[in-house]
Amino acid sequence: MSNESATTEPIFRLRAAASGREAIAPVSDGVVYRDAETGEELEPVAAVLPSGDGVSRLPRTPVNLRVCRRCEQLTPRDLANCEFCGLPA
Numbered sequence: 001m002s003n004e005s006a007t008t009e010p011i012f013r014l015r016a017a018a019s020g021r022e023a024i025a026p027v028s029d030g031v032v033y034r035d036a037e038t039g040e041e042l043e044p045v046a047a048v049l050p051s052g053d054g055v056s057r058l059p060r061t062p063v064n065l066r067v068c069r070r071c072e073q074l075t076p077r078d079l080a081n082c083e084f085c086g087l088p089a
């Protein structure tokens with residue numbers, strides 16, 4: 001009896017139109033987010049970390065990066081191909 005849906009909801013950047021204050025939160029249909037201090041309604045403005053091929057889920061720290069042997073850029077270890085030139089690992 002586990003509820004996995006909470007972890008798969010898209011994460012959005014939310015913004016209060018009047019003040020420009022921002023927050024990051026998963027967005028569910030029918031849920032209105034309000035700024036904790038001002039009470040303004042927060043509207044989704046952009047998705048954060050769109051999931052899909054070519055997007056690393058690892059923190060961008062040295063231990064999670066490798067040097068591409070062709071372009072010599074640092075690219076995430078969990079991607080099959082170099083993030084910059086597409087060379088397979």
Ligand SMILES: [Zn+2]
Binds near residue numbers: 073085086
């Ligand atoms: Zn490369």
